[in-house]
Amino acid sequence: MNQYALFLGCNIPVRVKQYDVSARMVLKELGVSLVDNRQFNCCGYPMRNTDPKAFLLSAVRNLALAEKMEMDMLVLCQCCFGSLKKAQAVMAEKGDLQAEVHGLLAEEGLEYDGNVKIKHFLSVLYHDVGIDTIKQQISRPYKNLNIATHYGCHVLRPSRVTQFDDPVNPSLIDELVTVTGAKSVDWPLQLECCGAPVLGIDDDLSENLTKKKLTDANAAGAHYVCTACPYCHIQFDTVQKRILSENGNQDDALPAILYPQLLGLGMGIDGDLLGISDNEMDISRVTSFLSEE
Amino acid sequence: MFDLLLYISLGIFSLGLVFKLFTWFSRKISFGAETIATSARLIAAVKGIAGILFSFKLLTLIKVFILDVIFQIRTLKEDPLRWLMHILIYWGFMLLLFMHALEAIISENIFNDYYSTLNPYLFLRDLFGAMVVAGLLIAVCRRFIFKVPRLKTNAMDYYAIIILAVIMASGILLEGMKIASPTVFSDMQEEYAALDEDSDIQALENFWVKEYGLASATVKEPFDQQEIEWGQELNVEYCASCHASNKWAFTGYAMARMLRPVAVGLDHAGAVNFLWYLHFLACFFGLAYLPFSKMFHIIATPVSLLVNSVMSKETSRQENVITRQVMELDACTHCGTCSRYCSAMMASEARGNPYILPSEKMVALKAMAGGKILSQAQRGAIVEGVYLCTNCDRCTVVCPSGINLKELWLSVREDLVQKQGSEPMMLSPFSLVRGLNRNLLSDEAYAKPLRETQKALAGEFDEITRPDRTVALQEEADKKWLLHSDDTDFSCCFGCQICTTVCPVVKNYENPAESLGLLPHQIMYCLGSGLTEAASGARMLWVCLTCYQCQEHCPQQVKVTDLLYELKNKAVQKLEN
Numbered sequence: 001m002n003q004y005a006l007f008l009g010c011n012i013p014v015r016v017k018q019y020d021v022s023a024r025m026v027l028k029e030l031g032v033s034l035v036d037n038r039q040f041n042c043c044g045y046p047m048r049n050t051d052p053k054a055f056l057l058s059a060v061r062n063l064a065l066a067e068k069m070e071m072d073m074l075v076l077c078q079c080c081f082g083s084l085k086k087a088q089a090v091m092a093e094k095g096d097l098q099a100e101v102h103g104l105l106a107e108e109g110l111e112y113d114g115n116v117k118i119k120h121f122l123s124v125l126y127h128d129v130g131i132d133t134i135k136q137q138i139s140r141p142y143k144n145l146n147i148a149t150h151y152g153c154h155v156l157r158p159s160r161v162t163q164f165d166d167p168v169n170p171s172l173i174d175e176l177v178t179v180t181g182a183k184s185v186d187w188p189l190q191l192e193c194c195g196a197p198v199l200g201i202d203d204d205l206s207e208n209l210t211k212k213k214l215t216d217a218n219a220a221g222a223h224y225v226c227t228a229c230p231y232c233h234i235q236f237d238t239v240q241k242r243i244l245s246e247n248g249n250q251d252d253a254l255p256a257i258l259y260p261q262l263l264g265l266g267m268g269i270d271g272d273l274l275g276i277s278d279n280e281m282d283i284s285r286v287t288s289f290l291s292e293e
Numbered sequence: 294m295f296d297l298l299l300y301i302s303l304g305i306f307s308l309g310l311v312f313k314l315f316t317w318f319s320r321k322i323s324f325g326a327e328t329i330a331t332s333a334r335l336i337a338a339v340k341g342i343a344g345i346l347f348s349f350k351l352l353t354l355i356k357v358f359i360l361d362v363i364f365q366i367r368t369l370k371e372d373p374l375r376w377l378m379h380i381l382i383y384w385g386f387m388l389l390l391f392m393h394a395l396e397a398i399i400s401e402n403i404f405n406d407y408y409s410t411l412n413p414y415l416f417l418r419d420l421f422g423a424m425v426v427a428g429l430l431i432a433v434c435r436r437f438i439f440k441v442p443r444l445k446t447n448a449m450d451y452y453a454i455i456i457l458a459v460i461m462a463s464g465i466l467l468e469g470m471k472i473a474s475p476t477v478f479s480d481m482q483e484e485y486a487a488l489d490e491d492s493d494i495q496a497l498e499n500f501w502v503k504e505y506g507l508a509s510a511t512v513k514e515p516f517d518q519q520e521i522e523w524g525q526e527l528n529v530e531y532c533a534s535c536h537a538s539n540k541w542a543f544t545g546y547a548m549a550r551m552l553r554p555v556a557v558g559l560d561h562a563g564a565v566n567f568l569w570y571l572h573f574l575a576c577f578f579g580l581a582y583l584p585f586s587k588m589f590h591i592i593a594t595p596v597s598l599l600v601n602s603v604m605s606k607e608t609s610r611q612e613n614v615i616t617r618q619v620m621e622l623d624a625c626t627h628c629g630t631c632s633r634y635c636s637a638m639m640a641s642e643a644r645g646n647p648y649i650l651p652s653e654k655m656v657a658l659k660a661m662a663g664g665k666i667l668s669q670a671q672r673g674a675i676v677e678g679v680y681l682c683t684n685c686d687r688c689t690v691v692c693p694s695g696i697n698l699k700e701l702w703l704s705v706r707e708d709l710v711q712k713q714g715s716e717p718m719m720l721s722p723f724s725l726v727r728g729l730n731r732n733l734l735s736d737e738a739y740a741k742p743l744r745e746t747q748k749a750l751a752g753e754f755d756e757i758t759r760p761d762r763t764v765a766l767q768e769e770a771d772k773k774w775l776l777h778s779d780d781t782d783f784s785c786c787f788g789c790q791i792c793t794t795v796c797p798v799v800k801n802y803e804n805p806a807e808s809l810g811l812l813p814h815q816i817m818y819c820l821g822s823g824l825t826e827a828a829s830g831a832r833m834l835w836v837c838l839t840c841y842q843c844q845e846h847c848p849q850q851v852k853v854t855d856l857l858y859e860l861k862n863k864a865v866q867k868l869e870n
Contacts, residue, residue: 010636010683010684010685011683011685011725013685013686013687014684014685014686038634041635041636041638041639042636042637042639042640042683044639045722046721046722046723047640047681047721048721048839048858049720049835049858049861049862049865050717050718050720050721050861050865051640051643051644051862051865052858052859052862053643053644054639054640054643056643057639057642057643058637058639058640058643061639079722104642104643108442153838153839153841153842154839156841156845157840157841157844158841158844158845158852158854159845167845168845192797192840192842193797193838193840193842195838196725197722197838198838199724199728199729200719200723200724200725200727200728200729201719201720201721201724201728201743201835201836202743202836203728205798205801206728208801209797209801231722231725234725238729239729242732
């Protein structure tokens, strides 16, 4: 059985618990086992703007802990993934900062030698579990469900560092959605930012980007936007709800569903076990697209 | 003398207690606390408490009191060793307090047969004392030998260990000295046995030296078997009904045996009296200073656990939340559990700022709430400390004192940010949670610190880019500030402007150059021309989404996004210096 060190990050356990719950459910069904480590700390992403040493030290400590566990890391958040991958790339070079990071980790008895593999949850599903295995588990394929797949910037770019998928014409999530029976619609703004990185810094800009994307996905006929990152999900769920309540027309609503929620329902897992009702916006009607068992 | 000291220390303790309780209602650390009067907070608290006591929530309180206060289950879940340490000290000390220190009030009234020199009380006193000593040893090991990461020890932690150690050590020494003391033996013999014959006294002394740890100037080994047997009979007849074997007082007995070689001399020098004073003065000092020391947590922490079990964000009055948050500062025991799991712990190491760790923030906030004047640098470090937080809530989950740290951070953070004016950490994803809670603030209060921070970070940007000013170009680009310069930095830029074309931020504005200061390609040009100062002041940097579209699409592989990151780092560094 495949075993991974689960890296949850800071947002999921507090603000997007249903991502944790649903990802664990589907991975369990697919024979992937996860090991938690309470010693993991922030991935360093929020520190990149202000302090390169704080970013690198935070990220690399996690990598060193995973190496100690002798497991690949399974990361649920796009921004954590991007940050950890970036740190790995930086540590592959030699310099004063790198040496300092090694030194500070050694004070805690930790060692980083660069061998840990950092994998995103979706990559594990696509490459390690495999589309065929997933297909066999789909007991209730969706019918007539249109999904706008949202990749999230920090898994795709910079592609030389992240090596997740083709950065210009990616297909990994679309294939993962298609296997559930849903249709992945084409939408021009698919690869654009969700707006979350500047939420709290420039809310107008942040919400404009979100609104543009949602309008675009709506125009493409999507019923839901499918996310696999807590930041993107907060933006499309919590922030969209706020936008709608402040000035929006409720008809424009395009709720977000987390990929493991979408997949889990197709695998016949009960919605309660996937935290369907924990989303801020109501996504309960997605079950009406499921075929009978 | 004894009574006088007791009443003085009790008086100080009581006044201190009243003072501390008053500060819970008068001090202000949370955002919005300025506008609420102490009287309003007192009234709200009385109403709140009454409401709870006459509802089913009373059952919750009882449950929490048993599980979390008496048995400290929250600590057990997190760290069994620390639980063992604390439960040994807490139970040992409480039992000593009730059975031994307050024997005239409690033990003698509850147990008809109570006599401190009879079992089980003689044994129990030493057992409880040994528990405290064992707990203290674990505490010392944890703090000074095991080197638990990020467990900081401050003056208050030293005080707590030292005062307990002095009370315990003086107590055990006193008991040992009394057991060994010929004077005490002789006094007790006269008072209780009142033997007339010197030979009887001699026999009894022989027996006590051999069996009960007494030291003697005259009686030496080897003992005369007949004397011992006679002494034992006298002991049974005159002593045993009120005095069990000293061996039951195992710590004191062991101490007496250790002191034996010097006990007679010490006894002459008045060691019993000296230790008696030391023990009582230490106890009185500990009592009088308790409200002002870390030991006040024995009152505040149960209050925190109980209050937090019945208060909720939705239903609690703002007045009570403000009061609770001041009280929670006293409930913090500086145990460091929060800092052990803090997500931002490595930022604390990297930035050399202890206030990023929750446990140290609590110390700083306590000082600030108490009106301590802090230097500008200290205040800055504290503001950074409360803002450099991922809001992962782990500290709240693990806190053994049940402190609602996540809400405390939120309200304290806003108060500090508003007063400080600007804080570079605000222009980072750490602002996510503030953004999500925007509706709690007025538009202006929300926007002002962000605006001020951008202004501070812009440096001389407006001056450098004044329309009527011509900037002299540098002959060579400045690359010294780059974290890792390689062959694909800005000097490879050939000016195609694709970075700006694909930027979603640029697309968002009708007049992007005006809104953003400089566009991505202009920033690259600036760098190529050595205008690093101008580049690091552009607003563009702080609204960059870090989506990496520019970098991904650059035909020359210029690391545009990474360079923007480095410029931001540089601007922050410059402001900090």
